Amino acid sequence: MTTPDSQTAQRMLTLFSGAIKGMAFYPASHPAIRQPLLELDRIVAAALDRQNGLSWGILDGAMFFEDQLFVSPTTAIADLIILMQEKEIGRISFSAGLSLEELENFVRLLSVRGGGFDELQSGLQQAGVRRISLVRQGEQSFEAQPADADDDQEQGLYLTTYGQALDAIRNVCRDIERGRIPGSAAIIRVVDRMVGITMHDPATLLGLSMIKDYDNYTYNHCVNVGVLAMALGASLGLDAQNVRDLGIAGHLHDIGKTMVPKQILNKPGRLTALEQEEMKRHPELGAKIVREMVGLAPQVAQMVLGHHLHFNRSGYPAWARKIPFNRMIDIVTIADTYDAVTTLRVYQHPVNPRAALDQLQELAGTLLDKGLVTAFSKMMGKYPVGTLVRLDTNEVAVVCRPNLLDEESPMIRVLFGGEGQRLDIPREQALLQQDGSRYAGIVAVVDPLQKNIDVSRFVAGGNY
Numbered sequence: 001m002t003t004p005d006s007q008t009a010q011r012m013l014t015l016f017s018g019a020i021k022g023m024a025f026y027p028a029s030h031p032a033i034r035q036p037l038l039e040l041d042r043i044v045a046a047a048l049d050r051q052n053g054l055s056w057g058i059l060d061g062a063m064f065f066e067d068q069l070f071v072s073p074t075t076a077i078a079d080l081i082i083l084m085q086e087k088e089i090g091r092i093s094f095s096a097g098l099s100l101e102e103l104e105n106f107v108r109l110l111s112v113r114g115g116g117f118d119e120l121q122s123g124l125q126q127a128g129v130r131r132i133s134l135v136r137q138g139e140q141s142f143e144a145q146p147a148d149a150d151d152d153q154e155q156g157l158y159l160t161t162y163g164q165a166l167d168a169i170r171n172v173c174r175d176i177e178r179g180r181i182p183g184s185a186a187i188i189r190v191v192d193r194m195v196g197i198t199m200h201d202p203a204t205l206l207g208l209s210m211i212k213d214y215d216n217y218t219y220n221h222c223v224n225v226g227v228l229a230m231a232l233g234a235s236l237g238l239d240a241q242n243v244r245d246l247g248i249a250g251h252l253h254d255i256g257k258t259m260v261p262k263q264i265l266n267k268p269g270r271l272t273a274l275e276q277e278e279m280k281r282h283p284e285l286g287a288k289i290v291r292e293m294v295g296l297a298p299q300v301a302q303m304v305l306g307h308h309l310h311f312n313r314s315g316y317p318a319w320a321r322k323i324p325f326n327r328m329i330d331i332v333t334i335a336d337t338y339d340a341v342t343t344l345r346v347y348q349h350p351v352n353p354r355a356a357l358d359q360l361q362e363l364a365g366t367l368l369d370k371g372l373v374t375a376f377s378k379m380m381g382k383y384p385v386g387t388l389v390r391l392d393t394n395e396v397a398v399v400c401r402p403n404l405l406d407e408e409s410p411m412i413r414v415l416f417g418g419e420g421q422r423l424d425i426p427r428e429q430a431l432l433q434q435d436g437s438r439y440a441g442i443v444a445v446v447d448p449l450q451k452n453i454d455v456s457r458f459v460a461g462g463n464y
């Protein structure tokens, strides 16, 4: 009995991942689905000819296929891991005789947003799929796992993606400093991974956008703007290609600053008029670099050029004000403004996320596109990710995920108990529990400085 080799296993997983993604956008008969499904069916059938069953899934956060482990996954496999973790799937087994119809039904069920393991199981049953069986995550072994282990695994994966994005930006900036045209492969790869996650659920990565590193402000700011712009674009229903361009533009929007002298960039006090003029060159310098980078769409350079033009086009560069721009630029501008006001900088206290939304509202119709501000506020919810709140149990918690169905009931992490004691391990808590009962209500927004905590350490995945 020979199991598929590593290359074949990788091809199967890639086709599988591609078919699921495609199914979210196209009908099953579309060539974008049909072609990978047919190839997948051929490979699976050939493998099942040689052995009775095929088993694959997730082990300690990594994909395994029979006895092979994919420790450094490709983008397609990483997307598949995320999807399977969302659906709480630990292992998938195909048995001999698996039909194309069963495979297609399985892919279709996996492409449905939301819904967990139980829905998937009953969907398979209803569709009469008998030759695919699933094992729930955490039930593969006899070892008991803590309830939040899956979530921690998932968050760990997102943090890895965030770290890869920081590295990609750092390398772009280093290339510019050395006078080279920066490579675009790394940034495209990491943004593609984020597109997969964001198209599936725009709110998933919002927690990452609250990661602030005061010493490396520029890099974090770039990644955060990319994440926020993609989330807004996806929640507006833009297609994957536009969400991808928004992500790349967000990540690269300030790279022109690399060419501004460091003493101006890092000056703590007010800039002189001359220094301000120098600083204001960063959008055009950035756009010029982006235009030279291989494989980026022209609208990416436009977004970089226009991110300080403002909705009423009163911004800079002045020569670009008359160029007709699309809404994509204003999406990046909103993401840029939100991240800037929620970040502590040498010359500025951070504004809590909820107050930041009020600030955006004040700029709506003039510097920012009113419709987009409304859409952004709706996406972030009444208590945006990163807001510190007091509950009616007197506990203090940080909001880590919005609840689009009930904005009063986001997902939170409790940091301080009812007696004011700081918890050793923050506890994730849904305000509205699965059985419909309410754990607690939010009574106030708390100033993180008053509690002396850096909320960003807790929103993106507990302690890191």
Ligand SMILES: [Fe+2]
Pocket: 253, 254, 282, 307, 308
């Ligand atoms: Fe900028």
Ligand SMILES: [Fe+2]
Pocket: 221, 225, 253, 254, 336
């Ligand atoms: Fe910026």
